Amino acid sequence: xxxxxxxxxxxxxxxxxxxxERIEDSRAEWHSSxxxxxxxxxxxxxxxxxxxxxxxxxxxxGRQNKDSYGKPLSSLMKSTITRLRVWDSRSQMHESxxxxxxxxxxxxxxxxxxxxxxxxxxxxxxxxxxxxxxKHLVKGRSIPVLLAAALHIACxxxxxxxxxxxxxxxxxxxxxxxxxxxxxxxxxLDLRMPVVNPVQCISRIASKVGxxxxxxxxxxxxxxxxxxxxxxxxxxxxxxxxxxLYLSCVINGDQVSQKVIALAAGVTEVTIxxxxxxxxxxxxxxxxxHHNSNIMPDYAK
DNA sequence: TAAGATAAGAGGGACAT
DNA sequence: ATGTCAGTCTTATCTTA
Numbered sequence: 001x002x003x004x005x006x007x008x009x010x011x012x013x014x015x016x017x018x019x020x021e022r023i024e025d026s027r028a029e030w031h032s033s034x035x036x037x038x039x040x041x042x043x044x045x046x047x048x049x050x051x052x053x054x055x056x057x058x059x060x061x062g063r064q065n066k067d068s069y070g071k072p073l074s075s076l077m078k079s080t081i082t083r084l085r086v087w088d089s090r091s092q093m094h095e096s097x098x099x100x101x102x103x104x105x106x107x108x109x110x111x112x113x114x115x116x117x118x119x120x121x122x123x124x125x126x127x128x129x130x131x132x133x134x135k136h137l138v139k140g141r142s143i144p145v146l147l148a149a150a151l152h153i154a155c156x157x158x159x160x161x162x163x164x165x166x167x168x169x170x171x172x173x174x175x176x177x178x179x180x181x182x183x184x185x186x187x188x189l190d191l192r193m194p195v196v197n198p199v200q201c202i203s204r205i206a207s208k209v210g211x212x213x214x215x216x217x218x219x220x221x222x223x224x225x226x227x228x229x230x231x232x233x234x235x236x237x238x239x240x241x242x243x244x245l246y247l248s249c250v251i252n253g254d255q256v257s258q259k260v261i262a263l264a265a266g267v268t269e270v271t272i273x274x275x276x277x278x279x280x281x282x283x284x285x286x287x288x289x290h291h292n293s294n295i296m297p298d299y300a301k
Numbered sequence: 302t303a304a305g306a307t308a309a310g311a312g313g314g315a316c317a318t
Numbered sequence: 319a320t321g322t323c324a325g326t327c328t329t330a331t332c333t334t335a
Contacts (some may be wrong), residue, residue, distance in 0.1 A: 176312080183313090236327070257303060268328055273305070 051105045051126040097133055104129055104143045107171075111151065114170050115162060124154035131189050141181060144171045149181040156193050161200050163238060165266055198232060199223050201241035201265070208264040209256060211245065218248035222279060231282045235275065239267045243275035 105126060112122045128150040132138055138146055148167045155162040168178040186193065199220055206216040223244040226232050232240055242265035249256045258269045265272075 179312090234326075239327080259303075269304080270306095270329085271327055274327085 049126070050123050050130065051108060100133060100138060100143065101130070104147055107144060107147055108151070111147065111167070111171055115151075115167065117151075117155070117160065117162070118158075121151070121154045121158055121160055124158060125151045128153055128185065128189065132185060135188055137184065137188055142173075145173045145177050145181050146185075147171065148173050148178045149185050152178075152182055153185060153191060153193070156196060157191075159194075159200065161196055161204065161237075163266055196237040198227070198235075198237035198240040198244075201238050202245060205238075205241055205245055205261065205265045209245075209260055211249070211256070212252070212254065215245065215248045215252045215254050218251060219244040222247055222283065225283055226279055229282055231278060236267060236271070238265045239271045239275045240279075241265060242267055242272050243279055246272055247276050247279055 108122060108125060108129070112125075125147070129147060132146055132150065148164065148171045151167050152162065152164045155167075164178055164182055165175050167173075168175045171178075185191065202216060202219050202223065205211075206219070219241070223232075223240060226240070226244070242261050245265075246256070246258055246261050248254075249261075258272050262269045262272050
């Protein structure tokens with residue numbers, strides 16, 4: 001468990017889910033730390049989730065005028081409960097914000113399914129989206145586009161590389177618009193993104209194409225060497241990974257075209273060519289004899 | 302058919318005005 | 319704020335093996 005220096009939020013380093021929204025705000029705690037506290041819970045049922053518009057508290061007050069033993073309520077109690085019920089429903093739905101969240105999180109679930117993303121990322125996205133809504137960044141922008149941006153941030157932040165393009169495509173959102181929103185969120189929410197390690201991208205591309213384990217390892221070796229020689233900064237990590245993989249394919253005699261890898265990586269063939277020329281040069285590989293693997297250094301085999 | 306080469310253009314960051 | 323600049327990446331087209 002760590003806490004955010006700026007906002008004072010506590011969140012889990014492992015899964016990224018926010019545990020305590022504001023430290024001095026005692027109402028928002030939903031992780032019980034002791035058995036006692038757990039037993040005192042008045043709520044039961046599914047665990048709360050940030051990806052529900054009301055954090056999963058939708059049914060605090062039921063519709064029947066019965067107490068917890070099933071006995072009817074006194075008339076005094078009844079009016080109290082009725083009043084509470086009004087507040088309850090207001091806090092659930094009366095704002096446009098809530099409606100927005102309901103719709104957005106429905107969309108988010110759908111999107112996460114399509115992209116096969118873990119729950120932690122969904123939670124993180126929901127959290128970011130809430131923040132964006134609080135800051136009134138959603139107003140005047142479409143829900144899907146903000147969602148795409150938030151999802152991309154969540155992915156990057158939790159080391160689950162998904163390009164903004166992939167997300168935007170799944171969401172039927174213009175990439176250009178999505179990247180604008182992405183930067184907007186970064187700036188407005190004061191977020192800092194870790195630099196994507198291109199090595200992480202390799203296995204995704206490799207498995208998409210169905211490459212051998214050996215070529216994958218070769219690509220990682222190439223890429224790590226390139227990173228250590230500091231020739232990778234400013235380059236698209238996906239392009240670097242794709243280039244390293246292609247290089248490794250050539251070395252290992254795998255008959256895979258640039259086109260296939262380019263498609264899997266979401267970059268162009270030209271970009272792969274440019275990158276892998278650079279890689280070959282800095283790593284001192286001889287690229288002239290494509291099918292002569294003997295000239296390649298051992299680490300890449 | 303795959304890969305290389307070249308050129309034009311888009312988009313965004315850095316930096317100065 | 320606005321403009322310029324270098325660098326990256328994409329799209330398109332032609333050539334080469």
